[in-house]
Amino acid sequence: MGKSRWLIWAIIACVLASSSARELKLFKHKMGHESDYNHTLATILVEYASAVYVTDMTQLFTWTCSRCNGLIKEFEIIELVVDIQHCLQSFVGVAKDLNAIVIAFRGTQEHSIMNWIEDLYWKQLDLNYPGMSDAMVHRGFYYAYHNTTLRPAILNAIKRAKECYGDIPIMVTGHSMGGAMAAFCGIDLKVNHEARNVQVMTFGQPRIGNAVFASYYSKLVPNTIRVTNEHDIVPHLPPYYPYFPQKTYHHFPREVWLYNIGLGSLVYNIEKVCDGSGEDPSCSRSVTGTSISDHLVYYGVALMSGEPGTCRIVMDPPVVDYGTTDLGGNFILSRNPATPVIKLNTESDTGGKNV
Numbered sequence: 001m002g003k004s005r006w007l008i009w010a011i012i013a014c015v016l017a018s019s020s021a022r023e024l025k026l027f028k029h030k031m032g033h034e035s036d037y038n039h040t041l042a043t044i045l046v047e048y049a050s051a052v053y054v055t056d057m058t059q060l061f062t063w064t065c066s067r068c069n070g071l072i073k074e075f076e077i078i079e080l081v082v083d084i085q086h087c088l089q090s091f092v093g094v095a096k097d098l099n100a101i102v103i104a105f106r107g108t109q110e111h112s113i114m115n116w117i118e119d120l121y122w123k124q125l126d127l128n129y130p131g132m133s134d135a136m137v138h139r140g141f142y143y144a145y146h147n148t149t150l151r152p153a154i155l156n157a158i159k160r161a162k163e164c165y166g167d168i169p170i171m172v173t174g175h176s177m178g179g180a181m182a183a184f185c186g187i188d189l190k191v192n193h194e195a196r197n198v199q200v201m202t203f204g205q206p207r208i209g210n211a212v213f214a215s216y217y218s219k220l221v222p223n224t225i226r227v228t229n230e231h232d233i234v235p236h237l238p239p240y241y242p243y244f245p246q247k248t249y250h251h252f253p254r255e256v257w258l259y260n261i262g263l264g265s266l267v268y269n270i271e272k273v274c275d276g277s278g279e280d281p282s283c284s285r286s287v288t289g290t291s292i293s294d295h296l297v298y299y300g301v302a303l304m305s306g307e308p309g310t311c312r313i314v315m316d317p318p319v320v321d322y323g324t325t326d327l328g329g330n331f332i333l334s335r336n337p338a339t340p341v342i343k344l345n346t347e348s349d350t351g352g353k354n355v
């Protein structure tokens, strides 16, 4: 009797000790993790991810677009790249207030966002990520960054920015497919360009590779936040099959899932920092991905452009002088970061010409 009671106490003590040790470890892990989520930074970077959708090159290059106002108005753009052949767009510049180089990638401008999303169901893991055995990724996303006019232009702009501002941190962002490209850019800077301080934050990003890739990725770019929103369908694609976690697409960490809970007339916005697995079952995976509208607005900021389906760009004569165009019609607007920012004079502000 006395003996069995002692045994029970011993078991309880053991359970308590091991569970408190486990909590302690989790706590420590969370505190020490490089990718600690910063809400303020997220609300700033989402505005860059929104601005890169602007199709008026003059407004974007002179940083006068309405989306360029708000929290990001202190930005100095250095390079604006438009790959007309693949309908891609990106910019690089320096955010003086963050003391960082910011790179933003536009998401898809395909005719119908619905078609683009349907296609995502069928994307194959069809490319070995170079130099990483067993790491597989989706070829289309990989090549959108690696095999277009974007990458060389971006690398060149980073080099020029560093010559002027020193080795300041680099923040890479993008929404939807732009998030996929931001991730490939972040890992490229770490692996191939010896960048030391690279931070990636994506919004509504699809899966881009398998579990092996996700594991390499999170070691190389630990300072990554992948924001998902409510029932946004895109982060659920291409599908993840829990029964074959090694064989299928697998997100990298760290997810932050935004959702609302309503209590009577009160609605709370929750920002849940998820576990380090990349596929936390208690985050966006706990709901079905059924919403396109949840894909289009993050932190109250509209992403995508007002006119989907256009690769058309608008450019005024004063900024044409800053541009170069290649044989494919792709072009780059570029300025020397050491020179004053471009000011528009108002007469040339009108009469934008389609290029």
Ligand SMILES: *[C@@H]1O[C@H](CO)[C@@H](O)[C@H](O)[C@H]1NC(C)=O
Binding pocket: 038, 039, 040, 041, 098
């Ligand atoms: C969060 O980010 C903002 C903007 O970069 C910065 O000013 C602030 O210090 C950061 N907060 C923490 C706790 O790091």
Ligand SMILES: *[C@@H]1O[C@H](CO)[C@@H](O)[C@H](O)[C@H]1NC(C)=O
Binding pocket: 143, 147
């Ligand atoms: C890479 O780009 C070049 C030029 O646009 C193209 O000819 C080539 O097929 C592309 N490679 C792949 C694998 O997509």
